[in-house]
Each structure stands twice: as C-alpha cells, then as structure tokens.
Amino acid sequence: MAELQHLSTHVTYADITGDTAIFRLKDEIDLHTSPDLRTDILGALTKGEVKKLVLNLEKVPYVDSSAIAVMVEALQKLRKAGGKVYLTNLSPRVKGLLEIARLDSIFSVVANEADVAAS
C-alpha cells in the first residue's frame, strides 16, 4: 500500500482492508525500536476507517513496557471510534508481561489472525 511504504524494520507485513489493519511484527521490541513502530501503527490508524487493529506477534520473542505503551496508545485512539486491538500469536514471555501489567484483559488476545473474524 502506498500509505504504508516506509515501515519500521520490525514490520514484516502490513495490510489495511476495510475496517481492519493487520501488522505482522518481528524481533525484540524495546525503547530503541518502539518509537518507529509507534509511528507506523498510529499512522495507519489515521488513514481510513480502521476499527480493528490486529497485531500478530508470532515472531516477537520479547517486548518491554515501551512496546506495550504503543499498544495502549493505539487502543485509546480506537476506542473513541468503538474499535478494538487484537493481539495474536503471543509468546509466553510477551503474554507474561501483559499479565504483570494487568493489561491482558483490555486487549483482545486471540490465538491467531483467523480467530479475529470469529471473535
């Protein structure tokens, strides 16, 4: 897509179709790399009528709180429009951090991308 050309190296795939934006991410995301990811993700939310943001974290072994903060910020924006953030394919370590942060319930955590439609 023209709108998503200069993506962070942590984005392996990005697609906006209808009201759904999908990002597949990779590698460890910490304070060094989360700012670029923030630009990509929040940027996508300003285009079109996105209501569902899907972050596929299958290839992400590790995130720190700055990556979680990006997800929370996206959720803030989407909630105003009645939208949701879906997190898919979480590794145990990433799931663990969401639990410590007591944020596992504010996101829609699903097994994989296919389950987003079903949810």
Added chain:
Amino acid sequence: MAELQHLSTHVTYADITGDTAIFRLKDEIDLHTSPDLRTDILGALTKGEVKKLVLNLEKVPYVDSSAIAVMVEALQKLRKAGGKVYLTNLSPRVKGLLEIARLDSIFSVVANEADVAAS
C-alpha cells in the same frame, strides 16, 4: 550396570554390551565438567573387552578442547587394542570445533548410533 553406577551428570545413559560401550551425553561440556566425564569414560574402557566406544552427542550443544581431549585420550587407549571411537549426532557447533582442531578424521563420525553397526 554395576560398574557404571556413579556417573557424571553429563551421562544420561551408559551401556557396555560385548565389545561396545555406548555413552549418551548431555549439556555443555567444558573444563569444569570434563574431568568427571573422563573418569566415567576411561573407567569404562578398563572393564571388559571394549573395542568400540560410541559417544552420542545429540544433547550436547557445546564442548571445549578439554572435552575433545577426553575423546582423544579414549582413542589412544582403544587404538592399542585395535579399537575405535565413534561420535554420533554431532551438532554443527561441536562438528565445527573438531574441524578447527583437525580431528574430524581421527574419529569415526557417524550420523547416529544405528550407523555404528553399519560402519
């Protein structure tokens, strides 16, 4: 076996049947742990009529030169009796060290234990 009771924690299985002694090893082996392994292996060679020593390294991700030295010492002993040392299931890292040490040709490197009989 009675003779192989107090084995190093790096030995998960040991068997002497006829002229063949098999050791399955595990974990990283360096100067800290190779002395116990040396005791086990050279000890086994003094019992009975061992001519084939099989070291299965499938669960060994790493060895240093002190572990290689144990293998060489075993080979020295066995060669006097016309015997051989078989190394099976080598990880790329362990194989790499044997190559650097130019010792890959003095051992009988085979894919797995079944290939020992065939060789």
Added chain:
Amino acid sequence: MTTPALRMDLTSNPAEIASARKSIEAFAGAAGFDERATADIGLCVNEAIANIIRHAYGSAKDKPIEMHADMVADAMMITLRDWGNGRMPDLNKSVDPNTLCPGGLGLPCLKALLDGLKFEPQSDGMLLRMTKRKR
C-alpha cells in the same frame, strides 16, 4: 565482591538496552536461574535502564550508566548507577488498567518481579539496588 561478577559501562542510548538485557540474562542463566526468573531479570534491567534514560537523564543519549551484578548466596544483586537528576520515583503509584494510560508500567514491573528494590539517592545521581532470589 563475589565472583563471577559482571559489570557493564553503558551510555543512556536506547540502542544499548538490548546489550545490557542480553548480557545480564546470559549471566543469570549461567548462575542457575531458571528460564522464567532469567527473563524477569532481563525485563527488570531493561525497564530500570529505560527509566534512567527517560526520567533521570531526560532522554539525553550520551550519559553514563553503570551496571553491576553478582551473586550473594542464592540471590543476584544488581546495581544501576546514574549521574542524573537523582529524583526519587513514587513507588506507591500502581497501574490502573481502566485509565488506559500508556506508561507507568516500568516501576510496577520492578515491584512485581523483584525480591528487593531500593533507590538510594546520591549527591550526584542515583544508585538503584535490585535483588532477585532463585526460587
């Protein structure tokens, strides 16, 4: 000081956080911490350094941070020294998942995952002491 002891000289550049995290995790793994505790230690070091960068140094990228770690009996003692504003963080704040505020997650992580957490203001910065026991 007990050995082995690990020390890292870092700069307040977010690019160096990964190096600190991976090194301390390897050190913890070699010291016998299980996978879970090792990951916790790595995350705490990450979060503590991120806080120093952002709060003690106001995101300046060229300031020194010293990390030190060793084992005392069954516990890893980690210190982080900075020469920043020396301000005490408010340790009583907790996360309210309902306010949906991005941020405020670092200190709660440290409190949840560590066995000991102590900020000791210095005349010229801060000394943070973290303790993690094997369980």
Added chain:
Amino acid sequence: MTTPALRMDLTSNPAEIASARKSIEAFAGAAGFDERATADIGLCVNEAIANIIRHAYGSAKDKPIEMHADMVADAMMITLRDWGNGRMPDLNKSVDPNTLCPGGLGLPCLKALLDGLKFEPQSDGMLLRMTKRKR
C-alpha cells in the same frame, strides 16, 4: 573506552568459565555478530580462560582473572588479565593430528578463529588481547 563495555571479574575456577562464555556470547550477539562468529568468540574466551587457569595459575582455583570487552568500529576487542606466571606460550606449535596427543588444542583454536591475538607480559602476570571482526 567505548560503550557498551562488558567487564567480568572472575576467579580461576573452571566453574566460572561457562558464565564468562555465555555473557560474552550474549554481548557479541547484541553487538551484531552472527551466530557463527558469536560461537567463535565464546569458544576463544573459554579456551583462553582455561589456559590461564591451567598454565598461568597451575590450576589454583582462587586467583583473579579480569575480562574486558568492547567494540571498536566493527571489531570486538577482548582483553584477559591474569596475575599468574606471565610465561609466554609458544605460538608456533601447531596440532599434528597424527600424534594423537590429548591437549594442545587451545592455542590453535585462538589462532584459527581470531583476527588478532597478542600476549603482553606484565611485571606481575599477563595481558591477552584478542580481536574479532565482523565479516
């Protein structure tokens, strides 16, 4: 000194080799060395420390060893300092696979895997400088 820099205070106990090896490998991985080069660096540190323990300290287990590592451009510079016998090893010996001698493998590994290897005798021990470039 460039950052991040890693320093480890070790004792000449073989039980500490794994900690040094794993920490330097994590540090190298974070510095961008590929898997192969990272493994080479870990092995070289292992072999160099084993040599210090056995040859410089005659296998005494309670003597100090200091390791230091940092990146200068695309190269990792690693130093190992000991306070042992300070004897220069013979760098010209090579492995003859036909003699079947267990031992003599450490130095050939260092020579084969490193881009730089220098023993600098000190008045009270040895300083070993090892260099590994990214390729």
